Amino acid sequence: MAAPIVELLLTGNEVMAGDTVDSNSSMIAHRLAELGFSIRRKVTVGDEPALLIEELQDQSRRADVLIVNGGLGPTVDDLTAQVLAQAAGIGLEVSQNAIQHLETWCAARGAALNAANLKQADLPVGAEIIPNPVGSAVGFQLELNECIVICTPGVPSELRAMMDHILNTLRQRFPGAQATDVLRLQCFGMGESAFQQLISDHTSNWPDTVELGFRAGAPQLEVKLTIRDLAHAAARDQCRDQLHEIFGDHIIGEGDTRLAEAVLQLLREKKQTITTAESCTGGLIASLITEVPGSSEAFEAGYVTYSNRIKALELGVSTDTLEVHGAVSEPVVLQMAEGALRASGADYAIAVSGVAGPDGGTEEKPVGTVWIAWGQTGAIQSRCLRYNTNRKLFQTMVAAVGLDLIRRQLLGIAQTPRYFIERKTNLPASN
Amino acid sequence: MAAPIVELLLTGNEVMAGDTVDSNSSMIAHRLAELGFSIRRKVTVGDEPALLIEELQDQSRRADVLIVNGGLGPTVDDLTAQVLAQAAGIGLEVSQNAIQHLETWCAARGAALNAANLKQADLPVGAEIIPNPVGSAVGFQLELNECIVICTPGVPSELRAMMDHILNTLRQRFPGAQATDVLRLQCFGMGESAFQQLISDHTSNWPDTVELGFRAGAPQLEVKLTIRDLAHAAARDQCRDQLHEIFGDHIIGEGDTRLAEAVLQLLREKKQTITTAESCTGGLIASLITEVPGSSEAFEAGYVTYSNRIKALELGVSTDTLEVHGAVSEPVVLQMAEGALRASGADYAIAVSGVAGPDGGTEEKPVGTVWIAWGQTGAIQSRCLRYNTNRKLFQTMVAAVGLDLIRRQLLGIAQTPRYFIERKTNLPASN
Numbered sequence: 053m054a055a056p057i058v059e060l061l062l063t064g065n066e067v068m069a070g071d072t073v074d075s076n077s078s079m080i081a082h083r084l085a086e087l088g089f090s091i092r093r094k095v096t097v098g099d100e101p102a103l104l105i106e107e108l109q110d111q112s113r114r115a116d117v118l119i120v121n122g123g124l125g126p127t128v129d130d131l132t133a134q135v136l137a138q139a140a141g142i143g144l145e146v147s148q149n150a151i152q153h154l155e156t157w158c159a160a161r162g163a164a165l166n167a168a169n170l171k172q173a174d175l176p177v178g179a180e181i182i183p184n185p186v187g188s189a190v191g192f193q194l195e196l197n198e199c200i201v202i203c204t205p206g207v208p209s210e211l212r213a214m215m216d217h218i219l220n221t222l223r224q225r226f227p228g229a230q231a232t233d234v235l236r237l238q239c240f241g242m243g244e245s246a247f248q249q250l251i252s253d254h255t256s257n258w259p260d261t262v263e264l265g266f267r268a269g270a271p272q273l274e275v276k277l278t279i280r281d282l283a284h285a286a287a288r289d290q291c292r293d294q295l296h297e298i299f300g301d302h303i304i305g306e307g308d309t310r311l312a313e314a315v316l317q318l319l320r321e322k323k324q325t326i327t328t329a330e331s332c333t334g335g336l337i338a339s340l341i342t343e344v345p346g347s348s349e350a351f352e353a354g355y356v357t358y359s360n361r362i363k364a365l366e367l368g369v370s371t372d373t374l375e376v377h378g379a380v381s382e383p384v385v386l387q388m389a390e391g392a393l394r395a396s397g398a399d400y401a402i403a404v405s406g407v408a409g410p411d412g413g414t415e416e417k418p419v420g421t422v423w424i425a426w427g428q429t430g431a432i433q434s435r436c437l438r439y440n441t442n443r444k445l446f447q448t449m450v451a452a453v454g455l456d457l458i459r460r461q462l463l464g465i466a467q468t469p470r471y472f473i474e475r476k477t478n479l480p481a482s483n
Numbered sequence: 484m485a486a487p488i489v490e491l492l493l494t495g496n497e498v499m500a501g502d503t504v505d506s507n508s509s510m511i512a513h514r515l516a517e518l519g520f521s522i523r524r525k526v527t528v529g530d531e532p533a534l535l536i537e538e539l540q541d542q543s544r545r546a547d548v549l550i551v552n553g554g555l556g557p558t559v560d561d562l563t564a565q566v567l568a569q570a571a572g573i574g575l576e577v578s579q580n581a582i583q584h585l586e587t588w589c590a591a592r593g594a595a596l597n598a599a600n601l602k603q604a605d606l607p608v609g610a611e612i613i614p615n616p617v618g619s620a621v622g623f624q625l626e627l628n629e630c631i632v633i634c635t636p637g638v639p640s641e642l643r644a645m646m647d648h649i650l651n652t653l654r655q656r657f658p659g660a661q662a663t664d665v666l667r668l669q670c671f672g673m674g675e676s677a678f679q680q681l682i683s684d685h686t687s688n689w690p691d692t693v694e695l696g697f698r699a700g701a702p703q704l705e706v707k708l709t710i711r712d713l714a715h716a717a718a719r720d721q722c723r724d725q726l727h728e729i730f731g732d733h734i735i736g737e738g739d740t741r742l743a744e745a746v747l748q749l750l751r752e753k754k755q756t757i758t759t760a761e762s763c764t765g766g767l768i769a770s771l772i773t774e775v776p777g778s779s780e781a782f783e784a785g786y787v788t789y790s791n792r793i794k795a796l797e798l799g800v801s802t803d804t805l806e807v808h809g810a811v812s813e814p815v816v817l818q819m820a821e822g823a824l825r826a827s828g829a830d831y832a833i834a835v836s837g838v839a840g841p842d843g844g845t846e847e848k849p850v851g852t853v854w855i856a857w858g859q860t861g862a863i864q865s866r867c868l869r870y871n872t873n874r875k876l877f878q879t880m881v882a883a884v885g886l887d888l889i890r891r892q893l894l895g896i897a898q899t900p901r902y903f904i905e906r907k908t909n910l911p912a913s914n
Binding site: 068074075077078081082085090092093094096098103245246248249263266267268328330332334335336339341342343345346347351352353354355356357358359361362365366395408409411440442443445447 | 496497499500504505508512516521522523524525526527528529534556557558559560591592597598599600617619638640696759761763764765766767768769770772773774776777778779782783784785786787788789790792793796797826827839840841842874875878
């Protein structure tokens with residue numbers, strides 16, 4: 053049985069004005085994916101009755117399932133019940149089930165039922181209620197143009213609490229629909245276009261049954277392999293193997309894996325530790341590491357040495373070196389890494405010093421220039437890169453590169469990462 | 484002249500699948516509000532050519548302005564140019580302007596132009612390009628059904644960089660539309676419902692001409708005062724003064740002001756400096772400070788002392804104190820702050836030590852417990868708070884509270900912040 057056509061109708065002025073970023077669609081999409089349903093089309097409009105009625109008519113004709121989100125609250129701009137009744141050419145009636153829910157809900161909070169609440173019990177004639185375990189507004193569903201219209205609240209926690217019930221309803225109505233299966237790969241070190249190009253160059257027989265999708269994020273790129281039928285799992289696994297062959301160590305893991313998690317996982321396996329010596333990233337690398345639960349096993353100390361004086365004082369960077377080469381230089385990051393290893397007793401260090409901008413650039417070292425050092429005592433490598441972008445993105449990319457270089461070292465990867473090949477710097481060696 | 488009817492068309496499988504939460508609509512809505520334009524209706528569909536062509540036809544007939552977002556990238560699922568050409572019944576041609584942009588963009592990155600990139604230069608015949616200062620894909624616009632169709636990239640930073648150009652185009656095409664004027668206040672230390680309640684309790688005569696809006700974010704709350712006509716500026720200013728009276732020092736600034744910016748601004752005025760001693764926030768406070776351009780004037784050193792050993796070694800926290808009271812305790816954060824002031828020579832310090840979770844909680848100090856110390860040498864205050872939430876939000880809130888406490892001290896505010904009153908902790912004093 054083919055999956056039904058699902059559409060979404062989002063209502064609310066605050067959504068249209070951009071004051072609320074819609075995360076509900078994402079939640080609905082993820083839950084529907086469990087049934088193998090995808091959302092074909094989504095329409096968002098403000099609290100305008102005429103527009104809402106028009107959309108309800110149009111979308112219920114196009115779809116087998118229409119999920120309406122928002123407009124169930126107690127205020128005058130909550131219109132869903134009223135416009136759905138109008139679209140269906142029926143009236144509103146007081147739902148005894150809804151009244152009972154409201155009474156129980158208010159009693160549990162020691163509050164009296166007020167007129168605004170009671171409005172929430174006026175539902176289209178014949179509507180079936182959807183229980184709301186966490187809020188005052190019940191959801192409801194109604195047939196319209198041979199489509200099941202499911203009305204849900206805009207408050208994310210209330211919507212979330214109704215989704216199990218909704219999924220059960222849909223499972224019964226559309227038995228046998230096939231679930232989709234999504235495999236996600238997290239990649240670092242190349243853009244979407246480079247990725248796509250490499251696939252075009254190296255694969256000639258990509259199967260139609262395996263959909264390829266991308267989500268470009270800073271700093272990671274997520275690659276998705278989707279199959280609509282588990283019978284295609286073998287083809288999907290072959291595609292995954294092909295991607296691993298093509299991209300090798302630029303794939304950092306599956307699922308949601310972040311760079312810092314991959315690094316911490318490797319450190320835990322080896323029972324080793326890491327420290328950070330940060331100038332231009334100002335604590336961001338340490339912060340990414342300690343965002344991961346359990347990071348204390350492999351991370352004890354981080355040094356944010358923003359000024360030259362502190363680089364000398366805390367990490368023992370030579371004031372002569374700072375004077376001769378400047379803070380953004382190879383000998384300085386090497387000494388920062390050495391100093392952090394010495395001070396903390398950690399096994400690995402990442403050290404960065406760069407010009408984050410917008411000020412502070414020179415002709416020789418423009419904004420975006422960064423020296424990175426990484427490794428173990430006695431075996432520290434270094435490299436200069438340039439990211440000509442805004443301050444925040446520069447800091448994000450530099451932190452990610454630092455973590456990735458340690459990941460590569462922990463994995464014993466000899467291959468040069470693409471960002472070293474593609475990002476040529478024109479800097480003269482600074483020592 | 485009435486404002487034009489504006490619709491939005493969002494494309495992309497990743498948006499439909501819920502893998503990307505759409506923040507672009509919100510950005511577009513906010514920028515259009517500067518012209519007094521609001522978005523009437525928004526449609527979101529996946530990368531399906533037939534659906535996209537149908538929507539382009541339908542929406543261009545309904546609207547005066549149609550902004551299309553997404554689908555400009557270099558991959559096979561980037562379809563916007565192609566479907567717009569089909570909807571308009573015209574062909575694609577290589578845009579020399581787009582080629583030139585791509586060549587400059589690649590050259591600046593030392594990268595070669597590849598075939599995937601070149602695909603981005605194939606635009607509908609007659610399309611006018613919209614420059615992209617920060618990415619490879621140019622935007623473009625075309626007339627269709629007496630509607631101006633404006634195609635923009637899905638990457639938020641690229642979209643943001645194009646909005647000025649787009650606003651100029653629209654301003655010229657629809658002269659005389661009445662701009663709305665939005666005043667934004669950044670607040671910290673209370674939620675949306677508490678804010679709303681305080682306004683209801685303390686104002687009886689809020690004018691209809693001044694719209695009140697909220698954008699609840701972690702950790703700041705943005706309050707918006709919108710007027711549709713500059714003739715109401717005086718009423719708006721009165722409302723602002725009322726809000727300042729009610730909320731006092733919980734308003735940290737206007738516009739986009741972040742807590743770290745407010746702190747740095749105050750430090751610069753006083754020519755003073757700050758340092759950080761972080762355990763549970765792991766570098767986040769230092770990172771928020773150094774995200775602000777020019778932070779080096781007031782920030783030299785940050786200490787991420789994640790383990791007890793490093794707290795003793797780097798900040799001179801007594802090992803006896805650590806043993807007797809534990810790392811999450813008042814005497815330890817006090818010693819951390821003192822140690823950081825001593826080591827760095829800074830004027831002010833923030834020190835935090837807490838249980839970020841998900842593990843590590845005890846009955847006495849459950850997950851979410853944090854001790855914060857702040858102040859100057861010889862005048863350090865401390866406080867225990869509890870945030871029973873997930874690890875990341877806990878770190879975000881603790882970092883924000885630390886910055887806010889320094890802001891209050893720098894401003895000489897004697898009043899107790901609301902989060903001290905509302906967040907009672909049941910901890911026994913630990914010393």
